[in-house]
Amino acid sequence: MLTKRIIPCLDIKNGRTVKGINFVDLRDAGDPVELAAIYAASGADELVFLDISATEERRKTLANLVLKVAEKINIPFTVGGGISSVEDVDILLQNGADKVSINSSAVKDPDLINRLAAKFGSQCITVAIDAKLIDGEWIVHLVGGKVPTELNLFEWAKEVEKRGAGEILFTSMNNDGTKNGFANEALAKLSTELNIPIIASGGAGNMQHFCDAFIEGKADAALAASVFHFKEIEIKDLKEELRNKGIPVRI
Amino acid sequence: MKIVIIDYGAGNIQSIKFAIQRLGFEAILSNNETEIKTADKVIFPGVGEASSAMRMLRQSKLDLVIPTLKKPVLGICLGMQLMCTKSEEGDTTGLGIFDAPVIKFNNSVKVPQIGWNQISQLNSPLFNNIKELEYVYLVHSYFVAECDETIAISDYGVKYSTALKKDNFYGVQFHPEKSSDAGEQILKNFLEL
Numbered sequence: 001m002l003t004k005r006i007i008p009c010l011d012i013k014n015g016r017t018v019k020g021i022n023f024v025d026l027r028d029a030g031d032p033v034e035l036a037a038i039y040a041a042s043g044a045d046e047l048v049f050l051d052i053s054a055t056e057e058r059r060k061t062l063a064n065l066v067l068k069v070a071e072k073i074n075i076p077f078t079v080g081g082g083i084s085s086v087e088d089v090d091i092l093l094q095n096g097a098d099k100v101s102i103n104s105s106a107v108k109d110p111d112l113i114n115r116l117a118a119k120f121g122s123q124c125i126t127v128a129i130d131a132k133l134i135d136g137e138w139i140v141h142l143v144g145g146k147v148p149t150e151l152n153l154f155e156w157a158k159e160v161e162k163r164g165a166g167e168i169l170f171t172s173m174n175n176d177g178t179k180n181g182f183a184n185e186a187l188a189k190l191s192t193e194l195n196i197p198i199i200a201s202g203g204a205g206n207m208q209h210f211c212d213a214f215i216e217g218k219a220d221a222a223l224a225a226s227v228f229h230f231k232e233i234e235i236k237d238l239k240e241e242l243r244n245k246g247i248p249v250r251i
Numbered sequence: 252m253k254i255v256i257i258d259y260g261a262g263n264i265q266s267i268k269f270a271i272q273r274l275g276f277e278a279i280l281s282n283n284e285t286e287i288k289t290a291d292k293v294i295f296p297g298v299g300e301a302s303s304a305m306r307m308l309r310q311s312k313l314d315l316v317i318p319t320l321k322k323p324v325l326g327i328c329l330g331m332q333l334m335c336t337k338s339e340e341g342d343t344t345g346l347g348i349f350d351a352p353v354i355k356f357n358n359s360v361k362v363p364q365i366g367w368n369q370i371s372q373l374n375s376p377l378f379n380n381i382k383e384l385e386y387v388y389l390v391h392s393y394f395v396a397e398c399d400e401t402i403a404i405s406d407y408g409v410k411y412s413t414a415l416k417k418d419n420f421y422g423v424q425f426h427p428e429k430s431s432d433a434g435e436q437i438l439k440n441f442l443e444l
Contacts, residue, residue, distance in 0.1 A: 002368045002407055003386065040431070045367055071269045076388055076429045093298070096265040098390070098429060121299040121329075123363045123390040166363050166390075195358055197365050220361065250367040250386040 003248045004214050005045040005221035006235055007199065008228040010035060011052045012081070015065065017229065018052070033068045039228070040073040043235045045250060047073070048101065048169070048223060050128075051081025052144055063095045070096025078126055084108075086115055093120060101126040101169055104142045107149055107156075110163060117164025126199075127165040129157060131186070132173040138186055145173045153186065154193060161194050168194065169223065171201040179205025179227070187217030199223050207233060207241045214247050252442065254278040255290035257317070257330075260307045263298050263428075267327070270428035274439050282311045291322055292442055297329025301353070301393070302341025304329055318346050323444045324420050331415065331422030332393060340393050349415045349422060351398040360408035363392040368405045370413050370425070375402040377414065377421055379440045385433045387413070387425035394424065 010017045010032050017032050036047055049069070051062055062079055069077060079092050080101030089100050106113050106127050116125045130145045131138045131153040138153035157168055170190060172183035182200045191198045197220035200213040204224035213219045227233045239249045254271060256264050258280040271278045271294075278294070279286060287293055295317060297304055308314045317324065317334075326334045335345045338353035345353070356362045367386040370378075387405075394411040397404060403414035405424070415422040421441065427434035 002364060002366050005366050067265070070266050071272070074270060074273070074429065074431050074435060076390075076426070093263060094265060096263065096269065098263060098266070098426075118300065119303070123365065123392060124298060167365055195361055196363070197361050221366070 001248050003250045007046045007048055007221055007223040008039045008044050009048040009223045009225045011050050033072055036069050036073050040075045043239055047077040049079045063091050066092055066095040066097050080128055086119055089116055099124045099126050101128045103128040113160055113163035113165055122164045122166040125166050126169050127160040128169040130171045130173055141173060157190055157194055161196050167197040169199040169201055175203030178203055181209040182213040182217055184212055184217035187219050191218035207238050211245050252291045254292045255287050256280050256294045258282050259311050259313055264296050267294055267296055267428045270438055284316050287316055293320055293324045295324060295326040295330040297333060301338040301343040305333055305343050318348055325441050326422040328426060331424055334422050348420050349400050349417055351395050353393045353395055355393050363390055364407045365390050370403045370405055372404050375416055377440050380436055381433055387430040389425045
């Protein structure tokens with residue numbers, strides 16, 4: 001049986017792991033390669049590296065870090081941040097990334113999704129969507145959640161699926177950094193209306209929140225950062241708890 | 252032991268090279284016919300879209316080389332699928348080593364399947380020291396049904412072949428290089444065949 005995935009996210013700036021509260025006020029939480037190895041050993045199913053400074057600073061690749069991570073760890077990982085071309089993706093995959101995640105560049109150039117899927121296959125193309133609930137409508141935002149677009153979350157999600165995305169990483173800006181739980185209603189709607197895996201992101205504060213994201217939110221995977229980085233939740237304990245609740249996990 | 256990873260432009264070969272390194276061996280990346288023919292173990296990786304991967308294989312004439320190999324060959328993911336008769340993905344003709352076609356998951360499940368699933372009915376030395384229902388990492392939209400050459404199955408809406416064997420040819424749908432300690436054990440088993 002396919003299991004639900006637990007994914008620590010390592011936000012990277014200047015080669016170090018950081019996690020912002022609502023994407024500002026950054027705190028340093030360690031060396032990414034070392035953290036990656038610890039997470040792989042502790043039962044994480046997958047890792048995501050997001051260069052959160054990349055879009056603003058136009059930093060191109062994390063190729064060097066990717067190579068170091070690939071050398072050390074034996075679980076899959078996704079890399080995102082500043083990826084805007086077929087060449088960018090080619091370099092990251094060649095260096096050992098399993099998947100790439102694109103965000104702003106997909107909004108600016110939706111055909112990029114088609115080109116990437118055609119060249120590398122849908123299975124390695126994750127489209128990350130940051131959205132904020134404004135006056136009852138989920139609006140897609142760019143540049144780490146700072147710039148609103150005119151896109152509706154659900155319409156955009158369906159379009160990226162049609163264009164060949166292999167999965168969607170949905171971050172609720174309303175929930176991110178709050179530790180009050182994931183945006184389960186929006187997650188469930190995404191998961192029901194689309195036929196590709198949905199990764200829940202933003203709002204994890206305790207173990208029950210993960211449980212809710214899988215049951216109420218129907219998510220295929222759940223991503224979190226600070227609760228793992230600051231050891232508020234141990235992945236082993238979390239997986240035991242999920243299994244006790246009847247949710248299939250790899251232990 | 253000479254280990255060659257076939258490098259034809261379609262695959263996450265770096266990860267496989269590193270996984271073999273972690274086991275204490277060195278692998279050569281090559282698309283050279285002589286290198287591949289003189290290897291003790293050959294790994295045939297593949298990530299991406301079937302028809303373009305097959306095109307790259309043909310361009311380097313490796314489609315003619317791989318079926319003639321006599322030493323153990325391990326196809327991984329798309330590599331395994333290209334060793335089959337044909338694939339629905341891009342209406343692709345495969346190498347025909349395994350006598351089974353590759354078909355797409357239907358929409359009763361999310362496609363692609365991404366994540367950790369279990370392998371069972373393990374029936375090969377490839378799975379020495381691997382327990383029934385062990386977890387492995389998979390990312391794929393197409394699959395091979397159960398057939399005479401099946402040596403492991405998984406269940407994703409349908410029971411299907413997660414590993415195949417014919418003579419010296421092995422294929423795994425999952426990524427041993429990304430399947431944690433179990434994956435490394437399976438790679439080790441292959442290197443010890």
